[in-house]
Amino acid sequence: MTMPDKQQTAMALEDLLELMARLRGPDGCPWDKAQSFESIVPHTLEEAYEVAETIEQQQWQALPGELGDLLFQVVFYCQLGAEQGQFNFASVATQLVTKLKQRHPHIYGDSRLTTPDSRNAEQALSQWEALKTQEREKRQQYSLMDDIPLALPALTRANKIQKRAASVGFDWQILAPVVAKVHEEIEEVMAEVEQTEVDSQRVLDEMGDLLFATVNLARHLKVNPEQALRHANRKFSERFRSVETQVAQSQRGFDEHSLDELEAYWVRAKQE
Numbered sequence: 001m002t003m004p005d006k007q008q009t010a011m012a013l014e015d016l017l018e019l020m021a022r023l024r025g026p027d028g029c030p031w032d033k034a035q036s037f038e039s040i041v042p043h044t045l046e047e048a049y050e051v052a053e054t055i056e057q058q059q060w061q062a063l064p065g066e067l068g069d070l071l072f073q074v075v076f077y078c079q080l081g082a083e084q085g086q087f088n089f090a091s092v093a094t095q096l097v098t099k100l101k102q103r104h105p106h107i108y109g110d111s112r113l114t115t116p117d118s119r120n121a122e123q124a125l126s127q128w129e130a131l132k133t134q135e136r137e138k139r140q141q142y143s144l145m146d147d148i149p150l151a152l153p154a155l156t157r158a159n160k161i162q163k164r165a166a167s168v169g170f171d172w173q174i175l176a177p178v179v180a181k182v183h184e185e186i187e188e189v190m191a192e193v194e195q196t197e198v199d200s201q202r203v204l205d206e207m208g209d210l211l212f213a214t215v216n217l218a219r220h221l222k223v224n225p226e227q228a229l230r231h232a233n234r235k236f237s238e239r240f241r242s243v244e245t246q247v248a249q250s251q252r253g254f255d256e257h258s259l260d261e262l263e264a265y266w267v268r269a270k271q272e
Contacts, residue, residue: 016071017089020079037080044073056227144168155225158215166219178213178220185210242269 023032047070054066078089101108144164148157165171172178189206192198218225246265247254254262 013089016075017079020072020075024079024083032076035076035080037077040073040076044070047073052227053230056230153226155211155215155229158212159219159225162216162219172220175220178217181213182210182217185213239266239269242272 023029047066051063051066051070054063074092075089078087078092081092082088144167145161148160148164150157152160162171185206189203189210192203192206215225218228243262243265246268247257247262250257
């Protein structure tokens with residue numbers, strides 16, 4: 001497949017925008033016409049996760065279709081904005097281009113990073129964060145925490161919070177205290193659950209601290225915690241399906257197996 005030229009890209013985009021307008025038009029689709037900004041948010045999140053899962057599973061042939069579904073969400077928002085006289089696809093794209101040029105002064109400005117090594121990649125990221133800080137100040141958002149979306153998945157939001165704090169030096173520079181903090185939080189969880197009268201709210205608080213510390217460890221190891229947990233979920237599910245198959249082959253139910261027998265099935269599933 002050859003790369004499309006600018007004319008082909010423009011024609012494809014025009015077709016997509018016209019299709020979206022027709023779906024919302026007088027003779028359009030009843031479902032599409034009934035939607036609002038709020039109602040399509042869950043679909044946008046779902047499509048974003050499907051893109052992530054497709055990439056993680058390296059299903060490259062399916063990726064264009066999933067990216068198309070996600071692009072359709074953006075076009076849908078732009079159509080809604082155009083109908084309300086607030087914005088359209090062109091204004092969204094123009095604002096994005098302007099913002100990206102401003103955040104890449106090493107390419108579009110006087111600050112040039114000439115060698116493509118990792119040190120310069122880190123310098124570019126640091127510059128990006130500094131420019132975002134300036135933008136927050138112009139919007140009178142003086143806390144680094146101000147514009148971190150509450151709707152983000154908790155692991156992702158924790159990771160972003162920690163990165164923001166680290167951007168101004170509020171971070172451990174070596175791994176040892178990060179690991180020690182995880183162990184400390186485990187001990188505090190156990191101290192709560194071993195109380196004579198267990199306070200569920202305190203257990204909740206301590207478990208939150210433990211998860212937050214674990215995200216911090218993942219960040220220091222340069223592991224995306226959301227991706228890591230999705231991978232673990234998928235791995236567990238696949239192995240548990242194998243356990244279910246082995247239980248079925250035994251012609252006995254789960255309740256007729258001892259935990260040691262189920263553990264043996266699990267070990268076999270891991271070996272497979």
